[in-house]
Structures are given as C-alpha cells and as structure tokens.
Amino acid sequence: MIEFQNVKKRYESKKQTVEALKGIDLIVEKGDIFGVVGYSGAGKSTLIRLVNLLERPSEGEILVNGKALTSLKPKDLRAEKKKIGMIFQHFNLLNSKTVFDNVAMPLILSGTPVKEIQTRVNELLEFVGLLGKAKNYPEQLSGGQKQRIGIARALATNPSILLCDEATSALDPQTTSAVLQLLKKVNQEYNITILLITHEMSVIREICNKVAVMEGGRIVEQGPVFDVFAKPQTEIAQNFVRTVIHDEIPKSFKSQAAGNPIIWKINFIGANSGKPLLSTVAKQFDVDLNVLSANISEIQETPFGNLIIEVTGEESEIKKAYDYIQAENILVQEVRIHE
Ligand SMILES: Nc1ncnc2c1ncn2[C@@H]1O[C@H](COP(=O)(O)OP(=O)(O)O)[C@@H](O)[C@H]1O
Ligand SMILES: [Mg+2]
Known part of the structure; x- marks a missing residue:
C-alpha cells in the first residue's frame, strides 16, 4: 500500500x-x-x-x-x-x-x-x-x-x-x-x-x-x-x-535486595489473566513467587498485563517453572536488578 x-x-x-x-x-x-x-x-x-x-x-x-x-x-x-x-x-x-x-x-x-x-x-x-x-x-x-x-x-x-x-x-x-x-x-x-x-x-x-x-x-x-x-x-x-507501561522493578525492592535475585517479567495478552498462571506454577513446582509489581493496561482495547516477580527455589525447579510458562505461550523474560 x-x-x-x-x-x-x-x-x-x-x-x-x-x-x-x-x-x-x-x-x-x-x-x-x-x-x-x-x-x-x-x-x-x-x-x-x-x-x-x-x-x-x-x-x-x-x-x-x-x-x-x-x-x-x-x-x-x-x-x-x-x-x-x-x-x-x-x-x-x-x-x-x-x-x-x-x-x-x-x-x-x-x-x-x-x-x-x-x-x-x-x-x-x-x-x-x-x-x-x-x-x-x-x-x-x-x-x-x-x-x-x-x-x-x-x-x-x-x-x-x-x-x-x-x-x-x-x-x-x-x-x-x-x-x-x-x-x-x-x-x-x-x-x-x-x-x-x-x-x-x-x-x-x-x-x-x-x-x-x-x-x-x-x-x-x-x-x-x-x-x-x-x-x-x-x-x-x-x-x-x-512512558505508558510501568513495569519497573520497584525502587524499594532494588535498594533492599541482597545478592542477585532472580526476577521475571511476564507479559499477558488478552483475557489470559496472571492469577491462575502463578498459582499453577506455585503448585506444580517447588518455587516461591513474590509479586513485586502487577499492572494491566490496554493496547488496542485488549488487556495487556505485566508482572514483575521474584522467584526463589532450587535452580532445577526454577528452570522447569520457566519452561512451563514459556510453553503456555506467555512471554517471560529474566531481568537483572543491576543493568
Ligand atoms: N524544510 C526544511 N528545511 C531544512 N531543514 C528541515 C526542513 N524540515 C525539516 N528539517 C530538518 O530535518 C530534521 C527532521 O525534521 P522533521 O521531519 O520535522 O522531524 P520531526 O517531525 O520528527 O520533528 C530536523 O533536523 C529539521 O530541522
Ligand atoms: Mg513533526
């Protein structure tokens, strides 16, 4: 065109x-x-x-x-x-x-x-x-x-x-x-x-x-x-x-965090809400999830959610949980606290 x-x-x-x-x-x-x-x-x-x-x-x-x-x-x-x-x-x-x-x-x-x-x-x-x-x-x-x-x-x-x-x-x-x-x-x-x-x-x-x-x-x-x-x-x-989507790791968390915590940024599109996913992951895998920030905004009238979570647990369990989320076709990215 x-x-x-x-x-x-x-x-x-x-x-x-x-x-x-x-x-x-x-x-x-x-x-x-x-x-x-x-x-x-x-x-x-x-x-x-x-x-x-x-x-x-x-x-x-x-x-x-x-x-x-x-x-x-x-x-x-x-x-x-x-x-x-x-x-x-x-x-x-x-x-x-x-x-x-x-x-x-x-x-x-x-x-x-x-x-x-x-x-x-x-x-x-x-x-x-x-x-x-x-x-x-x-x-x-x-x-x-x-x-x-x-x-x-x-x-x-x-x-x-x-x-x-x-x-x-x-x-x-x-x-x-x-x-x-x-x-x-x-x-x-x-x-x-x-x-x-x-x-x-x-x-x-x-x-x-x-x-x-x-x-x-x-x-x-x-x-x-x-x-x-x-x-x-x-x-x-x-x-x-x-400027429109606030998905930063909260400053208070950054300043208090010890070591190098594992943090995931998860994006949801559409009706696909974050809650069932997190409870499923927590039940199926031996990991703890700590929600640092959760936001839902709209893009083209479709809900667009983003979560920042801290994940703790054995490395192998964390990896399984990560793979599970990816297999659900949900965008998950590991983010570093110190860029
Ligand atoms: N008619 C013009 N003559 C000379 N320089 C121009 C002219 N129009 C734009 N520019 C220059 O070209 C560049 C891009 O401008 P422009 O396309 O208006 O950018 P934007 O719309 O993103 O602000 C700028 O450096 C601007 O000063
Ligand atoms: Mg212009």
Whole structure:
C-alpha cells in the first residue's frame, strides 16, 4: 500500500545540509493503522510528507498503491493524490470559510457537481458528529471539533490512505482519545489505511496495530504494537514504552535486595489473566513467587498485563517453572536488578 525503499531526504541550503532521512525502509499494508513515533527532529514529518509529495525524496523510492509517485505524469499524480488525505497538528482550516465550505473545498477544487457536494459534505459532517455546525466558522469550534472537521475534509475525496501529522498533539488527553476513536472508525468503517506520526507512545497504544520507532533520520525498530510493547529492543523504544507501561522493578525492592535475585517479567495478552498462571506454577513446582509489581493496561482495547516477580527455589525447579510458562505461550523474560 505504502512502501519506502531506502529513502533518503536532504534539505540543502547555502549554509548547510540537513540529512533528515538516512535510508528508510518501511511497508504499510492495507488496513493498517501504522504509527511512527520519535522525538522532535527525528524526521517524522519529513517521512509522512514524502508520501503525498509535499516533499520529494533525495534518493530512493516511495510506492503508493504500487506506483512510484515521482515518476507519474502531472495528471496521473493529481488522481493518485486524491486518494491520499491528510490531517495536521494545527488543523489548517480556512478561518474565513464556514465548516461546510472547509469540508467542501477538495470537492470544489476537483470540480464535483454542487448537488453531489451537498450530499457528500452532509454525510461527512454526520460521520464526524458535527452536522449541526455546518454554518459555523472554525473560530467558533473547540480544538477537538476543528480536528473532526479536518478529518471530514480529508475524507471528502474518498481517499484510501489517511496521513496524520501529530493530529492530536494540540489537544488535551480526553479530546485526544475521542479523536483517536474517530480515526479508528475511519479505518474500520471506510477501510482506510492510516499512517500517523506522533511523539506520544499513548497514541500508538490506543489505536495502532504496527509501530516504527524513529531516531536521527532512521527507523531503529519496528513491528506489531504488541511485540514492541512487550519486548522493546532498543533503548529509545524502551524509553517510549516506559512512558505508558510501568513495569519497573520497584525502587524499594532494588535498594533492599541482597545478592542477585532472580526476577521475571511476564507479559499477558488478552483475557489470559496472571492469577491462575502463578498459582499453577506455585503448585506444580517447588518455587516461591513474590509479586513485586502487577499492572494491566490496554493496547488496542485488549488487556495487556505485566508482572514483575521474584522467584526463589532450587535452580532445577526454577528452570522447569520457566519452561512451563514459556510453553503456555506467555512471554517471560529474566531481568537483572543491576543493568
Ligand atoms: N524544510 C526544511 N528545511 C531544512 N531543514 C528541515 C526542513 N524540515 C525539516 N528539517 C530538518 O530535518 C530534521 C527532521 O525534521 P522533521 O521531519 O520535522 O522531524 P520531526 O517531525 O520528527 O520533528 C530536523 O533536523 C529539521 O530541522
Ligand atoms: Mg513533526
């Protein structure tokens, strides 16, 4: 659906050259809500703006629906770009136009008959829950409402892809959540593939199925959201995951622990609760389990639990218990108290 093939982007000026992207390989598949997370300056906006050619790559190729946009003729490019909608952090609405006209704008520009515009805009305003605001001006709307209008406008030409550049970064947490749920509805009901960028891991957790972590113009880690949350490989991914999932060994335990205790981090996904597992393990094997921390959060509306436990017992029993948990298809990792 969207494929980056070793894409590089340099911004060149007389004074300096900034290498914003240093070789990006990325595949967004149809139906994905693909999230790219990274700190400011990582190259996220550059990456997303390449998809609809708001920026051009310096090297490499970006395929959208199998076509390399840079090699299309202007007419074909216009047709392809209509299939890509975009929303922005600061909404980019026209303040001198009504809500209706803002949403209608892409349709007016593409020469859609007036009657059709009327029907389509009303349908879109209803979809985003703002039919009653058609005659209002953007200034009369809250941030969340403005972004809903941004979404309605982006959907006007029936795109198959929606790009979101920090779409909720200007919103408070509650409004963020509501807008994210609307994006999920866009993905599910209109079957639109979403590529979003954000500096907030909570956004990824809430709606994405896949994630890529960016740092210094590179993707340093990517995969299904569950995998990256359960087992982040790079330090930066670990830091991002830690902002939403608190599974640290408690400080008080660390400071009191003598020697080198055996500590396991166990992750549960879905209804699979931790309790029966621990009691089964304690009964079947001659080990003692001491729960140091237990948390359940949600990823994509699915419970995601993590436990930190201290295990004591004979080495052979501990190994058996470990193998048993692994055989249950539950993610268990040994963690060290001193890194
Ligand atoms: N139009 C531009 N001209 C020059 N440098 C730019 C331009 N846009 C972005 N950059 C630089 O490219 C790097 C990546 O920026 P950006 O893609 O905006 O990152 P992010 O969205 O992750 O904050 C930064 O160093 C930024 O200063
Ligand atoms: Mg940005």
